[in-house]
Amino acid sequence: MLVLSRHRDESIMIGDDVVITIVDIRGDKVRLGIKAPQVIPVHRQEVYDAIRRENQDASQTTDEAAREVTPPAGE
Numbered sequence: 001m002l003v004l005s006r007h008r009d010e011s012i013m014i015g016d017d018v019v020i021t022i023v024d025i026r027g028d029k030v031r032l033g034i035k036a037p038q039v040i041p042v043h044r045q046e047v048y049d050a051i052r053r054e055n056q057d058a059s060q061t062t063d064e065a066a067r068e069v070t071p072p073a074g075e
Contacts, residue, residue, distance in 0.1 A: 011021040017037050024031040034042050
């Protein structure tokens with residue numbers, strides 16, 4: 001892990017397209033501004049983990065559970 005020290009309003013570049021800026025520092029909390037292309041998803045770690053769990057659960061759907069899904073109207 002690379003550890004960097006930054007002050008308020010200073011930035012870190014990740015590649016050519018991602019800029020992380022220190023927006024505010026209050027006590028033990030740091031507010032970050034993240035500028036990245038829309039094609040790069042940016043999530044908090046706990047949200048990312050939840051998305052991965054949901055995707056993994058959905059990919060393990062059994063054939064029986066899939067048969068219980070009602071198709072959309074008109075199909």
